[in-house]
Amino acid sequence: MSNHGFFQITQKLFLRDGNQLLVLRDSKSGHGDLPGGRMNEDEFFSDWSESIFREVSEELGDQIKIDVNPEPIFIHKHRVNEGNFPCVIIAYSAKLVEGIIQLSDEHDFMDWVDISKFDPSNLFSEYMLDAVQLYLKKYA
Template sequence: MSKHGFFQITQKLFLRDGDLLLVLRDKKSGHGDLPGGRMNEDEFFNDWTESIFREVEEELGTNIKIEVNPVPIFVHKHRVNEGNHPCIIIAYDAKCLDGKVNLSDEHDYMEWVNINSFDPQKLFSEYMLEAVQLYLKEYA
């Protein structure tokens, strides 16, 4: 008999400024990343956007003002590099309203890329690559 799996939840933002999309690179793994991250246990029964905004503040600083559409645009599977945990990506559409990114030490690279010409294969891999390709196919 198979048993139920336990999966972590990571909320990721496709953060846009017009045709530009913010992409990051994870310092530890060297893989492409998007703003957002894993939900903490104590955040699960609260409003999930609180978890998103906590992660955004941790990763992008307090100088950037964003608007997040709370309705997910898609759900995708993922495997967290650290510990290899199976994870569910919940993807959201977000807009940069004002301010500047102040990158945390979790990431060592960021770029605003044009969604019409960006090739995600140079930066992303595995399930995150699939998620970014899915996004670009739908929204570019």
């Protein structure tokens, strides 16, 4: 008899400004991160993009305008730092339209990196590193 698993869903954005990709660092874990985050229980049966925009506004402030392609670019496994929960990353590509990012206290570092030169292994680890490498291989 098999046990069905319960997994959280995190939606992450590969946010670009031209050739530059926004990378963040999680304040608690010190690991690399991307904008976005876990879906709340009450968001599951709504439009999932609402969850993305809630997270973006929490993490990057409401001074920015972004354009998110609603078609996921890939799905990947992940383990959430907090509580080590198994999690599914749904990755989307997004473009910065305008505005200035104001980091919340969830992240203590941000950088716009050139996708053709960036080595994610200095910042990212584990499944997030795999996901970023997958993205760079496909889109850099």
